[in-house]
Amino acid sequence: MQKFLPARVFYEPEALEYPLGKDLVARFRGLGILVDATGSHNRVTGIPGKTPGQSYREGKHTLVIGVRKGKTFQSCKPSAHYQLPLVTSCPGMCEYCYLNTTLGKKPYIRVYVNVEEILAAARTLTESRLPDITIFEGAATSDPLPVEDYTGSLKRVIEFFGQMEKARFRFVTKFTNVDSLLEAKHEGHTRFRFSLNCDSVVKAYEHATPRPQERIQAAGKVLQAGYPLGFIIAPMIRVEGWRGEYEVLLSSLAEELAKKAPEHWTSQNLSFEWITHRYTTRAKNNILEVFPETTLPMDEEQRKYKYGQFGYGKYIYRPEEMAEMKEFALEMTEKYFPGAKIEYFI
Numbered sequence: 001m002q003k004f005l006p007a008r009v010f011y012e013p014e015a016l017e018y019p020l021g022k023d024l025v026a027r028f029r030g031l032g033i034l035v036d037a038t039g040s041h042n043r044v045t046g047i048p049g050k051t052p053g054q055s056y057r058e059g060k061h062t063l064v065i066g067v068r069k070g071k072t073f074q075s076c077k078p079s080a081h082y083q084l085p086l087v088t089s090c091p092g093m094c095e096y097c098y099l100n101t102t103l104g105k106k107p108y109i110r111v112y113v114n115v116e117e118i119l120a121a122a123r124t125l126t127e128s129r130l131p132d133i134t135i136f137e138g139a140a141t142s143d144p145l146p147v148e149d150y151t152g153s154l155k156r157v158i159e160f161f162g163q164m165e166k167a168r169f170r171f172v173t174k175f176t177n178v179d180s181l182l183e184a185k186h187e188g189h190t191r192f193r194f195s196l197n198c199d200s201v202v203k204a205y206e207h208a209t210p211r212p213q214e215r216i217q218a219a220g221k222v223l224q225a226g227y228p229l230g231f232i233i234a235p236m237i238r239v240e241g242w243r244g245e246y247e248v249l250l251s252s253l254a255e256e257l258a259k260k261a262p263e264h265w266t267s268q269n270l271s272f273e274w275i276t277h278r279y280t281t282r283a284k285n286n287i288l289e290v291f292p293e294t295t296l297p298m299d300e301e302q303r304k305y306k307y308g309q310f311g312y313g314k315y316i317y318r319p320e321e322m323a324e325m326k327e328f329a330l331e332m333t334e335k336y337f338p339g340a341k342i343e344y345f346i
C-alpha cells in the first residue's frame with residue numbers, strides 16, 4: 001500500500017508557530033505539493049469537485065494543518081471517556097465509513113500540530129477524575145495511522161500515556177504502517193486495535209485501504225511489540241459464503257498471532273468487537289450519491305427497522321439472521337482465540 005500523499009495542503013497561519021506545523025509546511029513544499037494558507041481549519045475553501053463523487057475524492061486528497069483550540073474534549077461513551085483530537089478523516093474510502101455523514105461533502109484530512117497542548121489538556125482531564133482511570137480514544141473521528149509517517153504524533157501520544165499512571169489510550173486502524181510505533185514506550189497503556197473484514201468485503205467496499213492479510217501481518221508486529229491488542233470486525237456482512245470467509249479471516253489471524261506471540265502470551269489478552277452491517281436512511285442516501293454503483297446490501301425490505309434516539313433509526317439484519325451471525329461470531333472467536341474478551345456483538 002502506497003504512503004498517503006496529498007494532492008494539496010492548507011495550513012492555518014497559527015500552525016507555523018509550532019515546530020511540527022513549520023516542519024510539515026516546509027516538507028510538503030519540498031515535495032512540490034501545492035501548499036496554501038487557509039483562514040480556518042473548519043472552513044476550507046479551494047478544494048475542487050463539481051459532483052458529490054469528485055468532491056469526496058478531492059477532499060480525501062487534501063490535508064489541512066491546524067491548531068486545536070479549547071481545553072476540553074468531546075465525550076466518547078461508552079468505550080472511552082474522551083476523544084483525543086489529533087486527526088480528522090482519513091485517505092481511505094470505505095463506502096460505509098461512519099464519518100461519511102459527519103464530515104461534510106469534502107471530508108479533508110486534518111491534523112493538529114499543537115500536540116503538547118492537547119496532551120496538557122488530557123492531563124488536566126485525567127487529574128480531574130482521580131483516583132479513577134480515564135480512557136482516551138484516538139480514532140473517534142479518524143484513522144490516525146496514514147498521516148503518522150508525517151507527524152509522528154501518535155508515537156508521542158502513546159509515550160505520553162505510557163507515563164500516565166491513571167490514563168489509558170486506545171485507537172483503531174485499518175492501516176499497516178506500524179513500524180514507527182513498535183519501539184514506542186507504551187508500557188501497556190495503549191490498546192492497539194485493528195479493524196478487519198473478510199476479503200471480498202474489503203475488496204468491494206474498503207477502497208484505498210490495505211488488504212486483510214496486510215492488516216493481519218501488522219497486527220502480528222504490534223503483538224510482538226507487547227501492546228494490548230484488539231480487533232473490530234465490522235461491518236459483518238452476509239456476502240455469499242460469509243461463514244467460510246469470516247472463518248478464513250479468523251484462522252489466518254490466529255495463525256499469524258501464534259507466530260508472533262511473546263512467550264506466555266494467551267489469547268485471553270485479546271479483545272473483539274463485532275458489528276453487523278446497519279445503515280440509516282441518511283447514510284444510504286449519502287453512499288448512493290458518492291458511490292452510485294455501490295453493491296452494498298441496502299434493501300429495506302430485507303431488514304428490520306430499529307428505532308434510535310432522536311429519530312435516527314437504523315436498518316439492521318432481521319432477528320433470525322442476527323441470531324445466526326451472533327452464534328457464529330461467538331463460536332469462531334472462542335474456537336480460534338480461546339478466552340478472548342468479546343466486548344460486544346451488535
Ligand code: SF4
Nearest residue numbers: 090092093094097143
Ligand atoms: S479507514 Fe476508517 S476512517 Fe478511513 S474511510 Fe475507512 S472506515 Fe472511514
